[in-house]
Amino acid sequence: MGRTRVVVILLTILLLMATKAGARSGPTRLLVKVGALVDVRHGRLLPNHAILTEGDRITEVGPADVLLARAPKETPVLDLSRLTVLPGLIDVHVHLTVNPEHAGYRALSVSVPREALHGAANAWRTLQAGFTTVRNLGASGYADVALRDAIAEGDVPGPRLLVSGPALGITGGHCDNNLLAPEFRYKAEAVADGPWAARAKVREVIKYGADLIKVCATGGVLSKGDQPGTQQYTFEELRAIVEEAHKLGRKVAAHAHGAEGIKTAIRAGVASIEHASLIDEEGLQLAKERGTYLVMDIYNHEFILQHGERVGMLPEALEKERQVGPLQRENFARAVRAGVKIAFGTDAGVYPHGENAKQFTYMVKYGMTPLEAIRSATIWAAELLGWADRVGALEPGMFADLIAVEGNPLEDITLLERVVFVMKGGVVVKNVAP
Numbered sequence: 001m002g003r004t005r006v007v008v009i010l011l012t013i014l015l016l017m018a019t020k021a022g023a024r025s026g027p028t029r030l031l032v033k034v035g036a037l038v039d040v041r042h043g044r045l046l047p048n049h050a051i052l053t054e055g056d057r058i059t060e061v062g063p064a065d066v067l068l069a070r071a072p073k074e075t076p077v078l079d080l081s082r083l084t085v086l087p088g089l090i091d092v093h094v095h096l097t098v099n100p101e102h103a104g105y106r107a108l109s110v111s112v113p114r115e116a117l118h119g120a121a122n123a124w125r126t127l128q129a130g131f132t133t134v135r136n137l138g139a140s141g142y143a144d145v146a147l148r149d150a151i152a153e154g155d156v157p158g159p160r161l162l163v164s165g166p167a168l169g170i171t172g173g174h175c176d177n178n179l180l181a182p183e184f185r186y187k188a189e190a191v192a193d194g195p196w197a198a199r200a201k202v203r204e205v206i207k208y209g210a211d212l213i214k215v216c217a218t219g220g221v222l223s224k225g226d227q228p229g230t231q232q233y234t235f236e237e238l239r240a241i242v243e244e245a246h247k248l249g250r251k252v253a254a255h256a257h258g259a260e261g262i263k264t265a266i267r268a269g270v271a272s273i274e275h276a277s278l279i280d281e282e283g284l285q286l287a288k289e290r291g292t293y294l295v296m297d298i299y300n301h302e303f304i305l306q307h308g309e310r311v312g313m314l315p316e317a318l319e320k321e322r323q324v325g326p327l328q329r330e331n332f333a334r335a336v337r338a339g340v341k342i343a344f345g346t347d348a349g350v351y352p353h354g355e356n357a358k359q360f361t362y363m364v365k366y367g368m369t370p371l372e373a374i375r376s377a378t379i380w381a382a383e384l385l386g387w388a389d390r391v392g393a394l395e396p397g398m399f400a401d402l403i404a405v406e407g408n409p410l411e412d413i414t415l416l417e418r419v420v421f422v423m424k425g426g427v428v429v430k431n432v433a434p
């Protein structure tokens, strides 16, 4: 046995011993004293509370004096008694690997490795903004899977990620790429036509690491040569995709703007309708009956109109936005009134990552109470993800994901745009509280 080999073995044994010793002393405890806590589930503000964390989990929540008296003397205390604490926020529709400056033809010059690195930078921005969990709905080359794993393994900081891999779509549809002439023979990687091809694509996307399936059921705004209002996949194709995904333990999120496509996707059994811009009365009722979530990105309109041309969006895309954007906001208000489930999703990547919370103001302007807007980004979003047992609330057993603001967000929702403290999994990742 060579000398280096002996040294390596000895070091390994020492490391194992050290890890064991660490395990014996138990996970680190922390008592977080908070001025007030937003109890999202019961819709109330609890003053002078405390949260006990152990390792990456919350173990106790209660009045500060009670928890302080009970905790072992050596438990370190983090004093946030001037702040209001909420569960870490959740955005269920982002594209971390996409940089908003690369719209339209500019996107063609960005490699998949470069996209992955954009993803790392954007994951950090998103986390700093108070979003501790996000669902990434569409990325090239499985850059999203790599990013999810890099974050989980501690290589780069970022939110917890659920990712879809590349989005399934029809030839020439919103999730294909129609920018180049035929001789380039370019098509997006998850284009699949027909129920069996679509099933095979679901299997392939899951094989390479997707947590859920994203599918384009209708045309889009920012794509070339299609219309948001028209249906793309047929019912048979959507049904095959949903069946296959469910069989393999995955949910399906469907991009759908047009009323027919929305209803077809709901009937096929998708978990969420993304955008839902032109949803009609029947669609709202169907969503309500089936418990389908609507994820309406009503902040996007602002950014696209103000900056779309500068970042390279096509003139036809801007024209489509002028038609669809205002209708989407009206329909958001109707969905709120109808009592349809709504989860907070912004399509960040179209606009700059880290500005996710700007959408809250629009959700309140178009009919939600601040509490409902916060629920859409916490307990309701968690339910859509299938993660209601681990994120979205400050309760024992959940991940210690929490954020803090100065003031009462139930009165002023814009406070969520100024998050001063972020903890993810028991680790403080931001603290700029004055």
Ligand code: ARG
Pocket: 219, 220, 221, 222, 223, 228, 275, 277, 297, 298, 300, 301, 321, 324, 325, 328, 347, 350
């Ligand atoms: N990715 C979406 C699409 O291209 C963005 C839609 C943005 N516009 C809006 N009003 N939400 O279809």
